Amino acid sequence: MDTAAGRAVMTMALEVRNLVKRFGGLVATNDLSFDLAEGESLGLIGPNGAGKTTVFSQVMGELRQTSGSIALFGEEISSLSTAQRIARGVSRTYQVPRPFSDLDVRENIRVGLMPDSLRAMIFGAADRDREDELALSVGFTRQDLDRPASELSMGDLRKLEFARTLATGAKVLLLDEVFAGLTTGEIAMIAEVIQDLRHRGFTFLMVSHDLPAMEPLVDRAIAIERGTLLAQGAFADVLADEAVRASYLGVA
Numbered sequence: 001m002d003t004a005a006g007r008a009v010m011t012m013a014l015e016v017r018n019l020v021k022r023f024g025g026l027v028a029t030n031d032l033s034f035d036l037a038e039g040e041s042l043g044l045i046g047p048n049g050a051g052k053t054t055v056f057s058q059v060m061g062e063l064r065q066t067s068g069s070i071a072l073f074g075e076e077i078s079s080l081s082t083a084q085r086i087a088r089g090v091s092r093t094y095q096v097p098r099p100f101s102d103l104d105v106r107e108n109i110r111v112g113l114m115p116d117s118l119r120a121m122i123f124g125a126a127d128r129d130r131e132d133e134l135a136l137s138v139g140f141t142r143q144d145l146d147r148p149a150s151e152l153s154m155g156d157l158r159k160l161e162f163a164r165t166l167a168t169g170a171k172v173l174l175l176d177e178v179f180a181g182l183t184t185g186e187i188a189m190i191a192e193v194i195q196d197l198r199h200r201g202f203t204f205l206m207v208s209h210d211l212p213a214m215e216p217l218v219d220r221a222i223a224i225e226r227g228t229l230l231a232q233g234a235f236a237d238v239l240a241d242e243a244v245r246a247s248y249l250g251v252a
């Protein structure tokens with residue numbers, strides 16, 4: 001937080017304004033606006049098909065919005081490529097982890113660390129200490145580092161997604177369904193990784209259908225349905241909102 005002219009000014013990590021995404025006749029994002037302050041953790045909830053992943057894809061530039069704006073640390077990023085956005089500090093995980101199966105844990109992290117990673121791998125110019133540090137910071141043990149990704153459990157694949165996302169140097173992390181397919185023990189492990197990253201100042205926008213797992217990890221929540229904002233505020237208040245209950249939880 002900065003102070004300007006004696007007033008506290010929040011630094012906004014992400015500002016989404018009047019975002020619209022149309023797929024033909026379908027409006028997947030409908031005039032959606034929200035802010036994410038630096039260091040904040042925001043939960044994005046909504047029923048299947050509400051448009052959560054589409055929001056992530058637009059922030060990352062994997063999908064171009066129909067209209068509206070997206071600013072990262074105060075700068076408009078809508079016209080930038082995905083790689084340029086990552087370089088400016090935003091990165092995402094995917095619902096279905098996307099590791100290079102034939103590579104081991106350390107090598108998978110290397111791909112995230114270096115833009116010219118293939119060349120670096122061939123010529124051996126790797127920063128092993130950094131790779132190991134990233135892997136250990138998300139809960140891998142030293143024995144895990146040489147294991148091929150194809151042998152990892154879903155919990156370990158999620159950890160690898162984290163490490164690869166962190167390897168980009170991004171400070172704003174978009175987490176898409178990080179608890180999906182995990183055992184209770186794995187959920188607790190991933191939650192601990194997220195809490196640790198929050199204490200280290202990372203900013204989060206998080207999508208999860210596992211509301212009890214998400215609640216302690218977010219400062220605030222927004223709920224959408226058919227791409228439209230239904231409610232925002234404290235997690236409990238959003239869940240108690242009538243429109244949210246009707247749409248998301250199926251109770252009137």
Ligand SMILES: Nc1ncnc2c1ncn2[C@@H]1O[C@H](COP(=O)(O)OP(=O)(O)OP(=O)(O)O)[C@@H](O)[C@H]1O
Binds near residue numbers: 047048050051053055
């Ligand atoms: N590339 C696309 N082309 C056409 N329609 C799409 C495309 N991507 C998403 N949609 C549609 O946009 C809407 C929002 O989808 P999206 O995947 O963002 O929802 P979601 O909230 O992430 O859903 P879930 O919780 O099931 O992952 C859905 O109706 C979906 O079918």
